[in-house]
Amino acid sequence: MMLMVSGSQAILAEDGGVYHFGFKKSKNGEPASIDQEGFKELLDKHGALFLGDQRQKNLYLTFDNGYENGYTAQILDVLKEKKVPAVFFVTGHYVKDQPDLLKRMVNEGHIIGNHSWSHPDMSKISPEQIADELTQVKEAVGMVTGQTTMNFLRPPRGIFNDQMLRVSRELGYTSVFWSVAYKDWDTKQQKGAKYAFDHVMAQLHPGAIILLHSVSKDNADAMAQIIDEARRQGYTFQSLDGLELGITGLP
Template sequence: MKRWVSYMLLTAVLAFSIFPMHTEASPVNGAFHFGFKKSQNGQLPSIDQEGFKSILEHNDAIFLGDTKQKELYLTFDNGYENGYTPAILDVLRDKKVPAAFFVTGHYLKDQPELVKRMAAEGHIVGNHSWSHPDMTRVSNEKLKTELEQVKSEVNRLTGQQATFLRPPRGIFNNRTLAESHAQGYINVFWSLAYKDWDVNVQRGADYARQQVLKQLHPGAVILLHSVSKDNTQALGSIIDEARKQGYAFKSLNELKTKSY
């Protein structure tokens, strides 16, 4: 019962993890919701109009890879387990594709064996905070605790350092990026995403495949949620089609060039 209650509470929190294509600045804490102009027909997405480009640049945050190379960086957010991650890992293993999985404290406590498997099969286990808060509304001390708890547990389970960080719900401000960067974290946003996180609104594998493929562009950092049945069923065909188009899948560890 306790696990079920925790699952439902986290599901409710993640239900607000919408990926806006615009940004909203808070007059209270200067917060931004990460957003971008979507890629179409292979053109590059843009954050120029969003008002936070300089903040990301100043704090060495990642949004794109090298836009001159047909390279893709596959990332998953794992707030909780919905039964699909084993199948996702199977596809990645069979297709020899590296990925990054951003995990919460709930996931680490609930699915330690899957976290170990991620690392054992060559994937990055990233930091998605311990309790998935809006980090712009917590103190620097609390922010550090949130990140260190995940980092410590990931290291205990896998030996990895979990220094790649995805801010919960894509909410950030200059303080949170600067503070986490000073602690040695690399904030990772994304340049390709769609509304895939709502487990009650799944539209089929073909829909997921179309949503991803129509946004492909050089240097794309792809955000998918592992709770999505659609993503799981479409992943193999997405990888195959991307490769047919000349793209190669790379690890975040290989991402050295940022273009905004």
């Protein structure tokens, strides 16, 4: 049986504790919530993140990079101009296909995170396979960029279970989910920069971890305006390296 939660993207499968991350979106600056999802204790148990300190108007910008669609360089240009740090979660395909962009990310002060080698459902593979998926990305990124550590993981498609979180934590990873997102990954359903801007700004809240996909032209075109308006509202963009809080966003 599947249980859909109103106002959320979550799916809870009653087949051994497999979850698809979802959350109640922020409105009017109030924090996003996972209280209704049924997996808060599991994320807390394994030190996973979905937002930061709710008392601070900090934002954490993250991108999922499964493949390149021609817009990451434009996004990097804006981040460099605006002096904003980001985390780019990459797959094995991206590492092999885009070494120059990976080098640029690291050279310009961004973090490269792990999005797995082959983008599998990591709740359905063995601990040994999980380790292999993550180790391949870490080693390949290191060979290309010289980045010697890799501390952050975003599970493909946001699918997770206790084993996946436990094994990745034992390997030194913090799983990073999100508290701001919208349907931006469909390259056939791009609706313009204003659409991206409106959907991101409507969800902003203190401590937000923002998930965007670099394949989206809308995101690339809206990036400068999103950053400028967020700063005008008193937000600052911080590196995920500085976020060492649990999923509740409390000290």
